[in-house]
Amino acid sequence: MTRPGFVRFDEVSVRYGEGAGAVLALERADLAFAQGDFVCIVGPSGCGKTTMLQTLAGFLRPTGGTVSLDGRPVEGPAPERGVVFQQPTLFPWMTVAANAGFGPRMRGENRAQARERVEYWLRTTGLWEFRDRYPYELSGGMQQRLAIARALCNEPKVLLMDEPFGALDALTREHMQEELHAVWRRTGMTVVFITHSVEEAVYLGTEVVVMSPRPGRILERIPLPFAREAADQDIRRVKSGAGFIAARERVLSLIWGMQHDA
Amino acid sequence: MRSLPNWAVTGLSILLVLSAWVAVTRLGLVRDLFLPGPRDLWLGLQELLDEGYKGRTLPEHLGMSLLRVGTGFLTGALAGTALGLAMGVSRKLDAMAAPFIEFLRPLPQLAYLVLLIVWLGIGEGSKISMLFLAALPVAAVAARDGVRNIPPERLRMAAALGASPRQVFWHVVAPSALPEILTGARLALGIVYATLIAAEIIAGSSGIGWMILDAGRFLRSDYAFVGILVIGLTGIAIDRLLLWLERRIVHWAGR
Amino acid sequence: MTALPLTRRSALAAAAAATGALALPRLSRAAPAKVNVGFFTEAKPTMIAKGQGWFAEGVGAPITWTEYGSGAEINTAMVGGSCDIGLATGSVATAAGIAQGLPFQVIGLVDNIGPAEEMTVRTAANIRSPADFKGKKVATPFGSTSHFRLLGFLKTNGLSQRDVTVLDMKPAAIQAAWAKGEIDAAYVWAPAKSKIIEAGGTPFRTWDALDKAGYAIADTIIVHNDFAKAQPASVVGFLKAYGKALGMWRSSPEEAAKLVAQQAGVSPETAMAEMKAYEFVDLPAQTGEAWLGTPGKPGKFAEVLKGTADFLVEQRSLRSAPPVGTFGSALNTHFLQQAVA
Numbered sequence: 001m002t003r004p005g006f007v008r009f010d011e012v013s014v015r016y017g018e019g020a021g022a023v024l025a026l027e028r029a030d031l032a033f034a035q036g037d038f039v040c041i042v043g044p045s046g047c048g049k050t051t052m053l054q055t056l057a058g059f060l061r062p063t064g065g066t067v068s069l070d071g072r073p074v075e076g077p078a079p080e081r082g083v084v085f086q087q088p089t090l091f092p093w094m095t096v097a098a099n100a101g102f103g104p105r106m107r108g109e110n111r112a113q114a115r116e117r118v119e120y121w122l123r124t125t126g127l128w129e130f131r132d133r134y135p136y137e138l139s140g141g142m143q144q145r146l147a148i149a150r151a152l153c154n155e156p157k158v159l160l161m162d163e164p165f166g167a168l169d170a171l172t173r174e175h176m177q178e179e180l181h182a183v184w185r186r187t188g189m190t191v192v193f194i195t196h197s198v199e200e201a202v203y204l205g206t207e208v209v210v211m212s213p214r215p216g217r218i219l220e221r222i223p224l225p226f227a228r229e230a231a232d233q234d235i236r237r238v239k240s241g242a243g244f245i246a247a248r249e250r251v252l253s254l255i256w257g258m259q260h261d262a
Numbered sequence: 263m264r265s266l267p268n269w270a271v272t273g274l275s276i277l278l279v280l281s282a283w284v285a286v287t288r289l290g291l292v293r294d295l296f297l298p299g300p301r302d303l304w305l306g307l308q309e310l311l312d313e314g315y316k317g318r319t320l321p322e323h324l325g326m327s328l329l330r331v332g333t334g335f336l337t338g339a340l341a342g343t344a345l346g347l348a349m350g351v352s353r354k355l356d357a358m359a360a361p362f363i364e365f366l367r368p369l370p371q372l373a374y375l376v377l378l379i380v381w382l383g384i385g386e387g388s389k390i391s392m393l394f395l396a397a398l399p400v401a402a403v404a405a406r407d408g409v410r411n412i413p414p415e416r417l418r419m420a421a422a423l424g425a426s427p428r429q430v431f432w433h434v435v436a437p438s439a440l441p442e443i444l445t446g447a448r449l450a451l452g453i454v455y456a457t458l459i460a461a462e463i464i465a466g467s468s469g470i471g472w473m474i475l476d477a478g479r480f481l482r483s484d485y486a487f488v489g490i491l492v493i494g495l496t497g498i499a500i501d502r503l504l505l506w507l508e509r510r511i512v513h514w515a516g517r
Numbered sequence: 518m519t520a521l522p523l524t525r526r527s528a529l530a531a532a533a534a535a536t537g538a539l540a541l542p543r544l545s546r547a548a549p550a551k552v553n554v555g556f557f558t559e560a561k562p563t564m565i566a567k568g569q570g571w572f573a574e575g576v577g578a579p580i581t582w583t584e585y586g587s588g589a590e591i592n593t594a595m596v597g598g599s600c601d602i603g604l605a606t607g608s609v610a611t612a613a614g615i616a617q618g619l620p621f622q623v624i625g626l627v628d629n630i631g632p633a634e635e636m637t638v639r640t641a642a643n644i645r646s647p648a649d650f651k652g653k654k655v656a657t658p659f660g661s662t663s664h665f666r667l668l669g670f671l672k673t674n675g676l677s678q679r680d681v682t683v684l685d686m687k688p689a690a691i692q693a694a695w696a697k698g699e700i701d702a703a704y705v706w707a708p709a710k711s712k713i714i715e716a717g718g719t720p721f722r723t724w725d726a727l728d729k730a731g732y733a734i735a736d737t738i739i740v741h742n743d744f745a746k747a748q749p750a751s752v753v754g755f756l757k758a759y760g761k762a763l764g765m766w767r768s769s770p771e772e773a774a775k776l777v778a779q780q781a782g783v784s785p786e787t788a789m790a791e792m793k794a795y796e797f798v799d800l801p802a803q804t805g806e807a808w809l810g811t812p813g814k815p816g817k818f819a820e821v822l823k824g825t826a827d828f829l830v831e832q833r834s835l836r837s838a839p840p841v842g843t844f845g846s847a848l849n850t851h852f853l854q855q856a857v858a
Contacts, residue, residue, distance in 0.1 A: 476685065
């Protein structure tokens, strides 16, 4: 209980089903990291990365072990843990501003205060001029920016992102990476980020957690410098640097190795 | 060659049917008993407007029918929607109510005509109840399916943003199901309209449905046709109104 | 099915023997393949001829029996050509059909309805005189002979449809509403009539006065014009079959009631009681002046039909009614004459 860590996974196991047909989606995952970290989880399909995120979001109860945030065990979804899915999952009948203000409204927060924060995050994500539009009037990238802004309007302690840029085209994706990066640097927010893209993980993460499948478990943790170094640098420049490429290849070879073992 | 716009095709098709009607009746190919001509129809309409039909004027008959349709539809659709939402949220309640809803839905209303009279009498109560019972299962199924078809991620998202279960229901579940609820409402209105004649058989002496039925008895087809036109046109008008409302309210649906 | 050719042949032989020399040339035509007859399930001698297969023998072909909800429905079926013979259809529908020029003719009568259809009042409603009907609810199946009688009753007693609420209800609905105590009176036929009398009703006699005032009602046998032309022998055979059944009712009513009861699905006692309420008109009597008359000299029934049609015009159920001659020529008594010869 006294071990350090803002976000902690202690021997977390998740088993789906019963008896012979049971699947061990996650086996004794142990992970702890500090406030302000940007943790990227990568690994092939079935490695349990989404399962892990869902236990932290509170959507899924682990069958063994505990997940905790800031010293308190996770017992269900809560606004202190903001979530962004691959699909923007916006409320289509609400305007952009109403979507962003949904969390504060539900929590009965002071209106003026909430409005101020909605404005701040919509301006930050470049959506302020679209505040009276509806989600269907936005492009895919704008919709995902709104999903992020909506999560941030709740001032979460941690932002959980499950392949948030997976459905975007390559160019939009890089822009979004840059913007998210900028937001993270500005706020010092703790982020847990799941992706299929090793390059994305290496660029954004202060740490990359590599997982392996059947059963899902943590294979290796790799601390990375690029997220903190990249401050004012152009994204292409960072990604084409020799150190970046070496780190990317190392993670890739880990994942490749798994697939050759299999 | 440029193709015609759709509204022109619609107009032409109506024009074609109308001229076929005029031609067939003018040439005396069909007896006026089976298909009254435009003149018969016009005279019939005049008579109905001036003298009414069996004690009531045409607008009175129409008014009574619309009042019944309106009351039966609104109460049936509201109750059905409430029930359907509850069924969509609670599997237990669904398991309890579904057999009755599924039994009621395809049941021809005439089947329980006598029962309604025994239970509720011959007044407006039994007529409106029949329309209510016609609208309710359709609205309930639409609302239930509307709830079931909500992407589960949307509900998780709402909970993660801090909405309580009650808030999730009112702020996310209900509006998410709204497009299907409104589509169900239009469907229910159609069925209520179709049930009108069956409802007005109950101790009739008023209403457009009864008028059509009564006039048809001795092939008073001019009155019957006027009644059919009135009921058809008001039906289209109400459906258009609902469609317009639907497009305004759930402009976001399906996009 | 193997017995069919034999019965058909014997039926033809019987018809030939019965109709006599005059009709013989017509018999050279082929018998119909099948005959569509519209009917109502009710306690009448017609049910004997139906149940015993006499009608089928009479027409010399198998019969497709179709039960209709009202005489008006039979009229519609006649127009569509899906009904060759309408059995015991009410005089109101018959008059309406003739007025509209529908393709059928009256070839005979089944009964004079008389007291069989009558007003029943709720005993508790304390209705003693016509004036007591004011403000009351009276139900009847619209378009029926009972409806016609009820409107005649109101008119002859100076009551308007504002004084009395007249409700359009099927017999089953009348019973249901009666049980609920929602109607004060009903004009209807058996079995609904006896059921509501059992459930706190009292007969209110109107029929004899109405018969005299021109609101007589009867049940007729109508035949599609095409069928009458193509199959005269079958038409005659059909009438003779009814004559035979009527004869049985006259000679051995108990046995007749038993057979009718089987067909109508009621007890023999009920069948007996219901049949006693009708005045079944013997075939020879039908050719008398009081009823259908003879070819070229139509009887009083033509006037009854004309009066009925005029009333329907007044009610605006019909647009117009032709002169009495049209109704007279719709009465085709050739077949009756052959049937009784």
